Amino acid sequence: MESQYKDTESKAAETIDNVDNEMGGIISASQPASGAEQPWQEWVDVAVDFLSQVPEQLGNFFGEYKQPLTTVGLILTAAITVYITLSVLDAIGNIPLLASILELVGLGYTAWFTTRYLLKASTREELFAEFNGLKKQILGGK
Structure with missing residues (x-):
């Protein structure tokens, strides 16, 4: 009987130690021992x-x-x-009419380019000179 009294007394002491005085007497959760981590940790x-x-x-x-x-x-x-x-x-x-207008613009530019650069040998040489100059600018000269 005396051992039961001591066990009850030690449990009461542990409960009193777990009381959180700042929270107005709420029993705080006991912290796990340092060696026993929680499994999800x-x-x-x-x-x-x-x-x-x-x-x-x-x-x-x-x-x-x-x-x-x-x-x-x-x-x-x-x-x-x-x-x-x-x-x-x-x-x-x-878009109505826009495709037709753009086709006319493309045909007009093609006609201009052909008459400006492709009909005469001198203008073809001028075109190749411009092309080679552009190629040297992009790729670098030798």
Whole structure:
């Protein structure tokens, strides 16, 4: 009987120790022992370690595969550009009279270019000189 009294007395002492005086007598939750972590804490630690290594791994990946990724990016950009251009041209073609006017403008420019540069040998030489000058500007002169 005396041992039961001591067990009850020690439990009462633990309960009194767990009372939080700042919260007006609310019993505080007991903290786990330092060696006994909660089971989900291990998973959180693994996730945090993985997420902290992601920027370094991405940097290594992009550093190693820079050229193929650039090529794929350029191909995707070209495909998107062609798609948008065709969509715009289709939309313009659906506007009444605008497609006909643009065709006339294109035919007029073609006629002017032909008469200006292609009919005479001297003007063809002038065109080739302009073309070669432009090519030297873009590719660099030798």
